[in-house]
Amino acid sequence: MIREIVKMGNPLLRRVSRDVSEEFVKSDEFAQLLLDMRDSMKHYGGIGIAAPQIGVELKVAIIELGENNRYGEDIRFPFQVFINPEIEYLTDSLSAHWEGCLSVPGLRGYVERPEKVKVTYRDENFTKKEIIAEGFLATVLQHELDHLFGILYVDRIKDITKLIFQKEYEVFIQGE
Numbered sequence: 001m002i003r004e005i006v007k008m009g010n011p012l013l014r015r016v017s018r019d020v021s022e023e024f025v026k027s028d029e030f031a032q033l034l035l036d037m038r039d040s041m042k043h044y045g046g047i048g049i050a051a052p053q054i055g056v057e058l059k060v061a062i063i064e065l066g067e068n069n070r071y072g073e074d075i076r077f078p079f080q081v082f083i084n085p086e087i088e089y090l091t092d093s094l095s096a097h098w099e100g101c102l103s104v105p106g107l108r109g110y111v112e113r114p115e116k117v118k119v120t121y122r123d124e125n126f127t128k129k130e131i132i133a134e135g136f137l138a139t140v141l142q143h144e145l146d147h148l149f150g151i152l153y154v155d156r157i158k159d160i161t162k163l164i165f166q167k168e169y170e171v172f173i174q175g176e
Contacts (some may be wrong), residue, residue: 001036002043003054005102014150017052017059020083022126034081034124038061046102048140050147052105060085061144065137075136080127084123085145089142092131097139098169099153108169110162111153114141 006012024030033056041049041062048063065077095115098108116134119141123129133141143153157163162172 001019001032001127003036003040005040005044005105006053006055008152010155012055012057013052013147015052015057016018016150017050017057017148020058020060020122022122025083025122025124025126033058034062038064038079041102043104049102050144050145052147056157059148061085061148062143063140065140076089077140079139081124082119082141082145083122083124083126085119085148087142087145088118088120090116090118095135095139097136098173099139099143100166101153103142103147104152104154107154107175108154108164108166109154109157110159111139111143111156112158113139117141119145 016071025071033051037049037051037054037060040054041064047065048061050061051058061082062079063077063082065075082123089112093115094112096112099111100108115138116132117138118130120128120130131141146152146156154163
């Protein structure tokens with residue numbers, strides 16, 4: 001089921017989400033949550049979505065990058081579920097990208113984030129996993145996981161003059 005996206009200004013997006021139990025992960029309710037998240041992400045054109053973005057205060061995020069993603073990045077990352085993730089920054093080097101967000105529609109912001117990260121998490125079977133990512137994938141992971149801790153990408157913009165409307169991004173930045 002496609003759910004409405006919670007938008008910036010809703011206090012739910014600023015709260016730290018609750019950890020998910022193994023018992024809940026094995027429930028029909030959790031399976032439905034994952035379906036709703038994926039349906040909503042695809043419907044709204046996202047490459048990732050976190051549970052708080054559809055009004056659920058749980059530490060669950062999903063990411064799926066196909067070859068034709070809206071960011072034009074040539075990266076393929078199959079559908080993956082991140083439950084109770086913990087992130088570790090592996091470098092002081094920064095990578096910068098123009099980020100957008102389903103919860104902040106119509107805007108893009110230039111955000112610098114650590115270039116390389118390690119994420120420890122549970123998958124949809126509650127199996128403990130770990131991923132090391134760099135570049136654009138590291139940015140996507142950090143962006144989505146931030147939602148689980150009440151942080152939006154706009155909070156990470158260092159130069160507020162680099163927060164622009166999507167149309168201007170397409171004309172003045174993407175068109176360069």
